[in-house]
Amino acid sequence: MKTDIILAGVGGQGILSIASILGEAALREQLFIKQAETHGMSQRGGAVVSHLRISDREIASDLIPLGTADIILSVEPMEALRYLPFLSRNGYIVTNTTAFINIPNYPDLEVILKEIRKQPHFVAIDADQIAGEIGNKRASNMVMLGAASPFVNIDPEKIEAGIAAIFERKGEEVVSLNRKAFQAGLRFAMEHR
Amino acid sequence: MKQDLYLGVEAIGQAAIDGGISGVYAYPGTPSTEITEFIQGSKLAKEKGIRSKWSANEKTAYEAALGMSYAGKRAMVCMKHVGLNVAADAFMNSAITGVNGGLIITVADDPSMHSSQNEQDSRYYGKFAMIPVLEPSNQQEAYDMVYKGFQLSEELGVPVMVRITTRLAHSRAGVVRKEEVQENPLKMPFNPTQFVLLPAIARQRYKSLLQKQERFEKAAFESKYNFLKIGEEKSLGIIACGIAYNYLKENYQEEACPYTVMKLSQYPVPVALLHKMEKHCEEVLVLEEGYPVVEETVKGIFKKNLKVSGRLSGALPRDGELNADLVAKALGKETTEGTPVPELVVNRPPALCQGCGHQDMYKALNQAMDGYSKGRVFSDIGCYTLGALPPYESIYSCVDMGASITMAKGAADAGLIPALAVIGDSTFTHSGITGLLDAVNDRSNIIIVISDNESVSMTGGQDSSALGKIETICKGVGVDPDHIRVLVPMKKYHDMMVQAFKEEIAYEGVSVLIFRRECIQAAARRLRTEKKMKLNPKA
Numbered sequence A: 001m002k003t004d005i006i007l008a009g010v011g012g013q014g015i016l017s018i019a020s021i022l023g024e025a026a027l028r029e030q031l032f033i034k035q036a037e038t039h040g041m042s043q044r045g046g047a048v049v050s051h052l053r054i055s056d057r058e059i060a061s062d063l064i065p066l067g068t069a070d071i072i073l074s075v076e077p078m079e080a081l082r083y084l085p086f087l088s089r090n091g092y093i094v095t096n097t098t099a100f101i102n103i104p105n106y107p108d109l110e111v112i113l114k115e116i117r118k119q120p121h122f123v124a125i126d127a128d129q130i131a132g133e134i135g136n137k138r139a140s141n142m143v144m145l146g147a148a149s150p151f152v153n154i155d156p157e158k159i160e161a162g163i164a165a166i167f168e169r170k171g172e173e174v175v176s177l178n179r180k181a182f183q184a185g186l187r188f189a190m191e192h193r
Numbered sequence B: 001m002k003q004d005l006y007l008g009v010e011a012i013g014q015a016a017i018d019g020g021i022s023g024v025y026a027y028p029g030t031p032s033t034e035i036t037e038f039i040q041g042s043k044l045a046k047e048k049g050i051r052s053k054w055s056a057n058e059k060t061a062y063e064a065a066l067g068m069s070y071a072g073k074r075a076m077v078c079m080k081h082v083g084l085n086v087a088a089d090a091f092m093n094s095a096i097t098g099v100n101g102g103l104i105i106t107v108a109d110d111p112s113m114h115s116s117q118n119e120q121d122s123r124y125y126g127k128f129a130m131i132p133v134l135e136p137s138n139q140q141e142a143y144d145m146v147y148k149g150f151q152l153s154e155e156l157g158v159p160v161m162v163r164i165t166t167r168l169a170h171s172r173a174g175v176v177r178k179e180e181v182q183e184n185p186l187k188m189p190f191n192p193t194q195f196v197l198l199p200a201i202a203r204q205r206y207k208s209l210l211q212k213q214e215r216f217e218k219a220a221f222e223s224k225y226n227f228l229k230i231g232e233e234k235s236l237g238i239i240a241c242g243i244a245y246n247y248l249k250e251n252y253q254e255e256a257c258p259y260t261v262m263k264l265s266q267y268p269v270p271v272a273l274l275h276k277m278e279k280h281c282e283e284v285l286v287l288e289e290g291y292p293v294v295e296e297t298v299k300g301i302f303k304k305n306l307k308v309s310g311r312l313s314g315a316l317p318r319d320g321e322l323n324a325d326l327v328a329k330a331l332g333k334e335t336t337e338g339t340p341v342p343e344l345v346v347n348r349p350p351a352l353c354q355g356c357g358h359q360d361m362y363k364a365l366n367q368a369m370d371g372y373s374k375g376r377v378f379s380d381i382g383c384y385t386l387g388a389l390p391p392y393e394s395i396y397s398c399v400d401m402g403a404s405i406t407m408a409k410g411a412a413d414a415g416l417i418p419a420l421a422v423i424g425d426s427t428f429t430h431s432g433i434t435g436l437l438d439a440v441n442d443r444s445n446i447i448i449v450i451s452d453n454e455s456v457s458m459t460g461g462q463d464s465s466a467l468g469k470i471e472t473i474c475k476g477v478g479v480d481p482d483h484i485r486v487l488v489p490m491k492k493y494h495d496m497m498v499q500a501f502k503e504e505i506a507y508e509g510v511s512v513l514i515f516r517r518e519c520i521q522a523a524a525r526r527l528r529t530e531k532k533m534k535l536n537p538k539a
């Protein structure tokens, strides 16, 4: 049983927080993980990607081969499309619909969303809005993680436990906010997958 | 056994601590930076008193590490691939002096140039210096090799290179640690002239290095990181170096690989292993990350006229990072690919942060240079290099650290006046000071802009060696104090900055304009820590 996830976003959006929670949960489940990150130049507002591989068998490559990813989890809509060559035929795109516009030639958002809706399996979610309704837009990454969790081969409850572990140091309030965000994302995905 | 998740670079930092180093020396550079950061942040390293502050550049770092080894202690020096060019003089000669305490030089190469000017392969340097090179295939091997590498260096009497590439450096996997080794006691070199490379002594020491080659090769032959797995199918044999071994394995998940495979992770290339291998294959494919180092080497070693293919023959691309898909293609395996990237997706290059002082400096510079033809501003390496891209398009060079000042000087010597240099604070103390001295001694007509954000920002905000010292350095080197000016790059001072540029352009001689404002990322980090301290002063 394996789950190969392409995590996508823009430098500064914090995709690595998603990766570390999944990594934590996978380790607790005694699974193997490998997670390739983008450090360096691109972290200055460039396109960033992390390859996260979880498996019950030892993992060879740090990078996911083309056409085999189970999930593209993107915190930004255009970035979701950048990695389509990695997605397997049965794979899911789970993407935030709030655009991060830091370039002058950013395409029309409607055209991007149309392109996403053309894909066979997708969940498109306005994570920023949902997080805002819960209490803090900064929890949008946890909404995204929740929305992707039905497609990860780890029990969502175990992932939620990973959230608690990672945010524990920041206090009960932060943990509870992020849990709520996760649950909202999960609910949305179950209703819209 | 307890496994913890480590980035490749963190595994190396942990292994150095556990392996008994007394100090790590480094200048930041992606993808090597986090090795030293890990040691700087380690509680255990603090308890042990391991020395870990940043050095001014890779050469000073290398020499200090060699000095620690001279004194009998174990040391590690870390850098990115191009950093080894800066440290090359010390590096090459340290192979001749040899070591006393174990010395590991960890070099992180960056194939595909994710954050670099080139993709040079440090294994060539290893070969050039004729020292053993270790090239881990995964995070656990990276840990084990560094942990054991100090002992290897002491046994063989030379520095040992650990070569990693970006992918291993920045990928996380489970690692099992080993027992901590205590640091070495102070101990002088057995031979008092070992480190005196006067020609007569150097000749002897060079001969001794040559004689040791056989031992290095034997060590590689016996190394558990190198092995041969004989396959039934003789049409092909595969040599998989370092991380390429994983990409090969990725292609044989469901079925066993039918070919004879040689895993190669310790150099020099063990000739005896190649001779064993050639009996089992009619052709050899070399999988390596970087330049065709092994492909070139083995061609001259295989006895028969065995066909060798790899990056040089075109079986694999000549440039760029390797991956499982490229390996699959080289093996003639079928690959699947998802749907292509839709045309509407545009590039998202890195950019200067909102509110960064470099921006305000460039806006003033552009206005001051408005009346001149383009191409007069030389620059250097750092966040400010992004000023080459729109909307600024202010600078016309980025070659190697420190080159802005010396290139501007050369161009001014040639008659290109005005000529300007834009350099960062850390780059200035890394390699700019000596160039400034040349300019002062030659009375070159150049304007040097030091865009001082008081941090090494491109690599993630490390402490800058230049902090609080720039004016004093410039004065000490001999710049006329009337032409050392400090400005604050903020919108409200725009006209003042433009005026300063114009005045210094009019001056015939060396001017230094220092634009000083704290990096916006560093400021945000500082505010966060201050807030935390207020909430919990004891922490």
Ligand SMILES: Cc1ncc(C[n+]2csc(CCOP(=O)(O)OP(=O)(O)O)c2C)c(N)n1
Residues within 6 Å of the ligand: B027, B028, B029, B030, B058, B080, B082, B083, B084, B086, B381, B382, B383, B384, B401, B423, B424, B425, B426, B427, B428, B453, B455, B456, B457, B458, B459, B464
């Ligand atoms: C020889 C060498 N060492 C290290 C690097 C990596 N590197 C590139 S930019 C940079 C930081 C430059 O800092 P600074 O000059 O202060 O500019 P800033 O990024 O803060 O604007 C470093 C360490 C390199 N490219 N070459």
